Amino acid sequence: MDINKIEQKVISILRDTGGPMRLQEIARRINIPAKTPLYSSLLKAVENLISSGIISRSSRRRYHLQEYLNDTLITGILKIEHNKGLVYYDKNKQPITIKRKNLYTAFDGDKVLVKLLGVKNKNRQYGEVIEIVSRAEHRIIGTIEKDAGLYFLVPSDDRYYLDFVVPSKKLKRATHGSRVVAKLVEWEDPNKSPIAEVVEVLGNVGDIGTEAERIIYEFRLPKEFPDKVIEEAAQIPERIPQSEIKRRVDLRDKLIITIDPIDAKDFDDAVSLEKIPNGHYLLGVHVADVSYYVKEKSEIDKEAFRRGTSVYLVDQVIPMLPEKLSNDLCSLRPNRVRLTYSVLMEFDPKALKLVKYQIVESVIKSKKRLNYDQVYEFLKSGRAPKNEIEALLLEMNEFAQKLRKKRFSEGGIEFETAEVRFVLDENKNPLSAFLKESTIATQLIEEFMLAANRTVAKHIQKLKVKHKLKSELPFVYRVHDQPEPEKIKSVVNFFKSLDIPARNLVSDKAINKFLKLFEGKPEKPIVHQLLIRAMQKAIYSPENIGHYGLGFQYYTHFTSPIRRYPDLVVHRLLKKYSAGIPDEDELNRLSRIVDVASDQSSEREIVAMEAERESVHLMLTLLASENVGKEFTGTISGVTNFGLFVVLDGIFSEGLIPIRDLIDDYYIYDERNIRLVGRRKKKVYKFGDRVVARIVEVDVEKRKTWLKLVDYLS
Incomplete structure (x- = not known):
């Protein structure tokens, strides 16, 4: 055992006991006998720790951690970013910065003990790792x-x-x-x-299988379920007890349908819409009742919490729940009896005002499984309906578009984005890429889900008022803070540098008015993309601050418990509160649950998004590698001091034109206006300009593509 390891053990023992100890007691706990070479090493280790100020020796020759007196030892989780460490120990405080030389033997994810070194550079707290408390699974x-x-x-x-x-x-x-x-x-x-x-x-x-697996490991995605989870899932009965069906609201005779992506396997929401005798619309959103099958603290629940969300990579899905639940028992397949949680919302068709609602445990039998492409093709065809489902789709579309228009008029921001999708061969290699944009079919489901999520969040507030509670009920909200003024100011200035007229976009209505100026114009995608980047990120939180982007005062996630853990927690809370307001001890327990679930789910969502983004990046790089030597038109997507980034039309891959390869002039980076300017000819390259470029080199491992400028178009 070397000196470093002995020092770590001494620190660990003194930290765990919290009090002064004699050297003999320390030696006994480390299992070092007296009068041995190891005991001499222990003496040297103790002297080293005293010299470095980590421990102290009292007049009675007892040893204790010096830092228990002056609070300079911190325990936290290490994250490695840009070749330095950041130790996170308190979500309300800035992390401690660890320089590369002070990382000791710590890696990303390890729980470490840090000795504070002082404050330097912009009030940043620095430290050094002195002990690995526990290793992450590397x-x-x-x-x-x-x-x-x-x-x-x-x-x-x-x-x-x-x-x-x-x-x-x-x-x-x-x-x-x-x-x-x-x-x-x-x-x-x-x-x-x-x-x-x-x-x-x-x-x-460079092989597709190799690179895809790399993403799973790099983002530490839990691909396989533990044996305990599989065994527990296998024991879940497939037959629903008749007693369970009888105690629920029976909606099996209602015209209920599902609309999902064409390749979906987990159908966690279904919809219905009908005119009731008073002329009002009754909108039903029926969500798989996962909480019936997945009990709190069960093995499946623990694993779902750990995963936080399903991850949708280009070539595969890493589900939050075992397949027996996600693709079978909880999936709202057509003509199958399924347990659901339904939000039944009655709307005044003229004012589009929610006049009453019910949130009920229900049982349904979906009448039809439709995909977005089918629905879109029918709605765009303009032909008369041939059956009751087509008639329903026309009515749903009309109602959804009215809800959408009302939402934007009340402050929801009308951002439009397009996702890159791929056509894969049998070996999951990308054959081509295409943009998947929002359609009236996807908007139909989007508006209905928004209405249900909003109604559930409002319901929690109504419960507080109804029961005259002084404190908020524990709950998981989906919140989106207002953008930081400096970011909005920065993007406005950037627009001006692109000759796009923009004033200070201080409100949601001002942003919507600005976006409308670019309908049908080539600048539209650029404007939407830049404004989205300036927004805050939506997160899960036990504290409600509203949802800025949607323009909602109250919002949550209720509609996807098969693939999102917060939705499962929300279902459990709704059931709990429907039985009455719990006592103080139970409310405190629930508060702890929503605190932890909100933080964990927000963190896992970020990991999932980054992994999904990397999966798309891999496929785009592979497409580029198949087109080396070919020329494409493209759009400048970024300008830096080392070159121009260009997104290529048709394959949507992004590559770099190095500044050194712009040989017609000496180009200078104008940092203020984010553009390259030729010193002699004053030629300008800026964000959004159209060019022709040739793919000259691709490194699949590093996900990098290099281009050569062929022509400047605009």
Whole structure:
């Protein structure tokens, strides 16, 4: 046992006990006998810790952590960003910055003990890692390289900031150039290389299967379910007890349908709409009652909490729930009896005002499974309906568009975005890419889901008023804060640099009015994209601050419990409150649940979004690699001091034209106006300009594409 490891053990023992200890007691706990070489090492380790100010020795020769007196030891989770560490220990405080040289042997995700070093540079608190409290589960993606008879793992993920030594007996048939997954075996001395062991050989760098698996490991996505979860899911009865059906509102005879993407397998929401005798619309949103099957603190629940959300990669889905639930028992398949949670909303058709509602446990039997393409084709055809479902679709579309128009008039921001989708071959290689935009079919479902989510959130507030509660009921809200004024000011100035007239966009109505100026104009996608970037990110929170983007005072997520954990929590809370307001102890317990669920779900949502974005990036890079040497028209999507980023038409891949390759002039980066300006000819390249570019090189591993400018169009 070396000195460093002994020092860590001394710190750990003194930290855990919290009080002064004699050296003999410390030695006993570390299992170091007296009068041995290890005991001499313990004496040296203790003296080192005293010299560095980490521990103190009292006059009675008892040792304790000095930092318990002056509060300079902090425990937190380490995140590695841009070759330095950030230790997060309090969500209301700035993280502690750890320079590369002070990371000790810590990696991203480890729980560490940090000694504070002082405040420097813009009030930033610095520190150094002095102990690894607990290791994260490290799965490192990288490439095996052989040098001077030794094998090294070169990580693909920048969060692993140095190479690993892999003993030849731990290669698992990997050879030089293999892409592998490895686990950390040991790293105790920062002056030596960490040791790793190969646990899986993925294949060759650049292969679609290899690169797709890399994403799963790099984002630490839990692909396989633990055995306990699978076993628990297998024990869930497939037959619904008759007693359960009888106690619910029976909607099996209603005309209820599902509308989903063409490749969807988990149908977690269904809709209905009917005119009732008083002339009002009765809109029904019926959501899979996952909470009936997934009980709190069950193995499935624990795993769903850990995952937080389903992850939709281009070539595969990593579900939040086991397939028996997500694709079968909870999926609202046509002509199958399913347990649901329904929001039945009665609207005045003229004022489009919600006049009354019910939130009920229900049972349904969906009459038809439709996809967005089918619905869109019918609605755009303009032909008369041939059956009751087509008649229903016409009525739903008319009502949804009225709701949509009203929402935007009341403050919802009318952003439009398009998602890149792919056509894949049988080996999941991308054949082509296309843009999937919002249609009247997707808008129909969107408006109905928004109405249900909003109604559920308002219901919680009504319960507070009804029961005259002084405090808010514990709940998970979906919130979206107002944009920061500086970001809006920055984007306005950027618009001006592009010769796009813009004033200070201080309100949602001002933003909507501004967006309308670009309907049907080529600048429209650019304007929407830049304004979306200036917005805050929506998160889950136990504190309601409203949803700025939607223009709603109250909003939550209720409609997708198969793929989002917050929705499952919301279902449980609604059931709890429908039985009466709990006592104070139970409310305190529920408050702790919603606090933890909100934070965890927000964090997992970010991970999922980043993984999905990387999956799209991979496919776009692969498409570019199949088109090396070809020319494409494209749009400048970014301007930097080292070149121009261009999104290519047709394949939607983004590549870089290095500034050094713009040989007709010497170009200078105008940072204020974000553009390149030729010194002699004054030619300008800016965001949104149209060009012709040739793909000259692609690095699939690094997800980079290099272009050569062929022509400037506008």
